[in-house]
Amino acid sequence: MSSDKITIHDIARILNVDSSTVSRALNNSPRVTEKTKNRIIAKAQELGYQRNDLASNLRKNKTNTLGVIVPRISRHFFSSAIAGIEETAYNLGYNVIICQSLEQLEREQNTVNTLLANRVEGVLVSISMETKNYEHFEGLRKRKIPFVFFDRHLNVPETSSVLIDDFQAGFDATEHLIIKGCKKIAHFSGPMDLEIYKNRFAGYKAALLKHHIKFNDELIFNSRLMEQDGIENADKIIGLPYKVDGIFSANDVAAISALQQLKRNDFKIPEDIAIVGFSNEAISAVIEPSLTTINQPGFNIGKRAAELLISQISGNNGSVIDEKIIIQANLVERDSSQKNQGNK
Amino acid sequence: MSSDKITIHDIARILNVDSSTVSRALNNSPRVTEKTKNRIIAKAQELGYQRNDLASNLRKNKTNTLGVIVPRISRHFFSSAIAGIEETAYNLGYNVIICQSLEQLEREQNTVNTLLANRVEGVLVSISMETKNYEHFEGLRKRKIPFVFFDRHLNVPETSSVLIDDFQAGFDATEHLIIKGCKKIAHFSGPMDLEIYKNRFAGYKAALLKHHIKFNDELIFNSRLMEQDGIENADKIIGLPYKVDGIFSANDVAAISALQQLKRNDFKIPEDIAIVGFSNEAISAVIEPSLTTINQPGFNIGKRAAELLISQISGNNGSVIDEKIIIQANLVERDSSQKNQGNK
Numbered sequence: 001m002s003s004d005k006i007t008i009h010d011i012a013r014i015l016n017v018d019s020s021t022v023s024r025a026l027n028n029s030p031r032v033t034e035k036t037k038n039r040i041i042a043k044a045q046e047l048g049y050q051r052n053d054l055a056s057n058l059r060k061n062k063t064n065t066l067g068v069i070v071p072r073i074s075r076h077f078f079s080s081a082i083a084g085i086e087e088t089a090y091n092l093g094y095n096v097i098i099c100q101s102l103e104q105l106e107r108e109q110n111t112v113n114t115l116l117a118n119r120v121e122g123v124l125v126s127i128s129m130e131t132k133n134y135e136h137f138e139g140l141r142k143r144k145i146p147f148v149f150f151d152r153h154l155n156v157p158e159t160s161s162v163l164i165d166d167f168q169a170g171f172d173a174t175e176h177l178i179i180k181g182c183k184k185i186a187h188f189s190g191p192m193d194l195e196i197y198k199n200r201f202a203g204y205k206a207a208l209l210k211h212h213i214k215f216n217d218e219l220i221f222n223s224r225l226m227e228q229d230g231i232e233n234a235d236k237i238i239g240l241p242y243k244v245d246g247i248f249s250a251n252d253v254a255a256i257s258a259l260q261q262l263k264r265n266d267f268k269i270p271e272d273i274a275i276v277g278f279s280n281e282a283i284s285a286v287i288e289p290s291l292t293t294i295n296q297p298g299f300n301i302g303k304r305a306a307e308l309l310i311s312q313i314s315g316n317n318g319s320v321i322d323e324k325i326i327i328q329a330n331l332v333e334r335d336s337s338q339k340n341q342g343n344k
Numbered sequence: 345m346s347s348d349k350i351t352i353h354d355i356a357r358i359l360n361v362d363s364s365t366v367s368r369a370l371n372n373s374p375r376v377t378e379k380t381k382n383r384i385i386a387k388a389q390e391l392g393y394q395r396n397d398l399a400s401n402l403r404k405n406k407t408n409t410l411g412v413i414v415p416r417i418s419r420h421f422f423s424s425a426i427a428g429i430e431e432t433a434y435n436l437g438y439n440v441i442i443c444q445s446l447e448q449l450e451r452e453q454n455t456v457n458t459l460l461a462n463r464v465e466g467v468l469v470s471i472s473m474e475t476k477n478y479e480h481f482e483g484l485r486k487r488k489i490p491f492v493f494f495d496r497h498l499n500v501p502e503t504s505s506v507l508i509d510d511f512q513a514g515f516d517a518t519e520h521l522i523i524k525g526c527k528k529i530a531h532f533s534g535p536m537d538l539e540i541y542k543n544r545f546a547g548y549k550a551a552l553l554k555h556h557i558k559f560n561d562e563l564i565f566n567s568r569l570m571e572q573d574g575i576e577n578a579d580k581i582i583g584l585p586y587k588v589d590g591i592f593s594a595n596d597v598a599a600i601s602a603l604q605q606l607k608r609n610d611f612k613i614p615e616d617i618a619i620v621g622f623s624n625e626a627i628s629a630v631i632e633p634s635l636t637t638i639n640q641p642g643f644n645i646g647k648r649a650a651e652l653l654i655s656q657i658s659g660n661n662g663s664v665i666d667e668k669i670i671i672q673a674n675l676v677e678r679d680s681s682q683k684n685q686g687n688k
């Protein structure tokens with residue numbers, strides 16, 4: 001028997017039950033006993049039956065699948081967020097498929113199309129560093145497939161998002177350095193097209209302002225915040241004609257590579273330069289000195305984003321839902337910022 | 345105009361070009377200039393046109409999508425392997441969607457069905473720790489969808505896989521400890537249903553045998569190799585009535601948590617107990633002392649697995665291909681095993 005032709009009626013006949021019972025069992029209805037369910041599912045698998053096959057999807061327009069697009073699965077924040085998404089989705093009967101953009105706009109566009117082709121019922125997106133506009137998400141909107149941004153987002157109307165309070169986190173990180181006695185604080189920023197980097201930068205500036213420290217454009221280093229960027233930023237800081245005594249980096253990756261480069265050049269951390277990162281990568285707790293950083297509650301962000309998306313799918317009537325959930329991040333104080341406060 | 349009804353003919357009419365030109369442009373044919381291609385793609389996106397829509401997939405049976413199933417995306421080895429898979433797939437015109445089993449058989453079964461429902465053209469799998477048999481992959485075989493195991497596999501005939509030489513790696517890790525002077529070497533193993541753990545264990549035993557060290561069943565600790573398992577194993581070692589002087593752990597996660605637990609109990613690493621891990625997590629290079637471990641060439645394994653899979657898709661005639669590629673891993677010597685060799 002070819003599996004392409006297996007229907008619920010075949011399974012029903014073989015097991016001597018009603019087709020409707022098979023259908024209910026495969027849809028996990030509470031009206032079928034666990035025992036019967038297991039027997040039907042086992043037989044369906046044995047025969048290679050595919051419940052969610054294309055014909056069925058076309059008819060029902062249901063795949064019970066959510067798509068997730070993130071820049072990189074290997075970053076702690078994104079894998080935590082995905083864990084939160086998966087737990088919520090799984091409990092509510094959805095499967096999750098994940099795509100990486102690898103920070104490239106072209107790949108992000110491709111993944112949107114792949115997810116559309118795969119008929120996902122909703123999409124959770126954290127955009128790439130190259131993404132400057134919204135066009136490639138228009139296909140989702142036109143198809144009435146709900147999507148929710150989390151963390152990295154575009155500030156466009158009529159979209160839903162789950163964000164952390166990046167302004168407050170940037171403010172807290174910078175004020176922490178100021179309280180520790182820093183007076184010349186450099187900032188490593190990401191692409192300013194992304195709201196998260198704009199807001200972290202704005203928080204940095206607000207903290208300087210509050211503490212009457214003059215903003216100095218020379219101390220702002222824009223990059224994609226990769227390992228190499230941190231090294232180059234550190235070299236530039238070393239080359240400055242005056243002494244920088246603090247760094248607030250918009251991610252941990254660049255903070256750590258800068259820290260290592262400064263150490264290689266005989267700077268003492270935190271005595272000469274105190275450093276605060278952002279995102280609390282696993283490695284940040286174990287490097288020497290350990291890195292003070294902003295902890296983003298990734299699991300919780302993923303969870304809330306999935307809940308928001310699934311509620312939109314369930315109530316999907318084509319209308320656009322414009323909802324923002326803002327979650328607070330918190331400063332994790334470690335050794336890289338414990339400067340002697342007597343200098344203040 | 346509803347996007348559900350947009351065809352290449354609509355795009356052709358609006359842009360005043362032939363439908364065949366639109367089709368070629370959307371299939372990225374070299375016969376269309378870049379300029380025209382860009383114009384057509386922009387218009388198609390604007391209109392919400394979906395090239396890979398279901399009707400088209402049904403007709404062509406082509407989604408250009410590969411599915412990947414891994415236990416956890418957050419582990420260094422798996423994210424490296426996925427990077428290798430993505431690079432290869434992308435260069436050969438395939439998109440990649442990723443699913444996690446989270447080490448649970450039930451989720452792994454679900455992901456196989458999700459990928460089938462999404463009509464992927466091939467699947468790359470590294471199985472969960474709960475997976476003891478092959479049944480849930482039979483649906484793929486029945487549908488003539490090629491699949492390739494990488495790293496964690498089942499030893500079943502007529503399947504293709506890309507593996508590391510776990511026996512040799514286990515042998516090398518253990519012999520390294522012996523050469524450093526260890527005589528009572530514990531082994532942290534994973535579930536013995538998985539070939540990789542069986543083979544690492546066999547390598548451990550073979551190294552003992554070569555060096556005339558008596559095998560002691562009491563020194564074998566079976567678990568799922570999570571953080572908590574490493575802590576519990578360390579406590580058991582501390583409680584033994586004789587002195588253990590070396591540990592070979594089948595992963596870094598358990599090796600690191602054991603190392604930290606031993607340190608908390610005033611053991612000196614490596615002087616009292618030398619430790620070798622497996623898989624070279626990022627954190628292993630930066631903990632104190634840094635962890636000697638086996639480096640698995642994840643990127644290369646992913647690359648080879650994707651190449652093997654795509655060659656099977658391209659030549660797919662329904663016949664089963666039974667191919668095994670074995671890649672060597674290498675020992676990375678760090679501080680956790682640099683015992684004083686004078687003791688030997």
